[in-house]
Amino acid sequence: MISILDANGTKRSSLWSPESGMAQTPASKSDEYLNLMRTVALPDYRSTPGNNGAYAPRRMEGDTAHFLMVTFWESEEAIRAFAGDDISVAKY
Numbered sequence: 001m002i003s004i005l006d007a008n009g010t011k012r013s014s015l016w017s018p019e020s021g022m023a024q025t026p027a028s029k030s031d032e033y034l035n036l037m038r039t040v041a042l043p044d045y046r047s048t049p050g051n052n053g054a055y056a057p058r059r060m061e062g063d064t065a066h067f068l069m070v071t072f073w074e075s076e077e078a079i080r081a082f083a084g085d086d087i088s089v090a091k092y
Helices: 027-046 076-083
Strands: 002-005 011-016 023-026 051-055 058-061 064-067 069-073
Touching (some): 027 058, 027 069, 069 076
16 A cells, blocks of 8 residues: 655545556456446545545556555544554455
8 A cells, every 4th residue: 555645744635556566467458347436436436535546547557457546535544433443454
């Protein structure tokens, strides 16, 4: 997880991807994965108090689709309310 801090050092955003890279799927399954993100994960993030936005961009590269989960939060406490105590572990 990569944390983005504001000028006061308050955590405002998190980028998560496995091994500090992007989640990957075969291109043939990328629409299915993107649909899961759009119908389950993104609504779950966005409905959590303290979430200020969530996005799951996809990049196609040959036979592989790369995904990156980008979320914005008002506080680290809001992230913990969503993800649990260990915020380094992805929920999706």
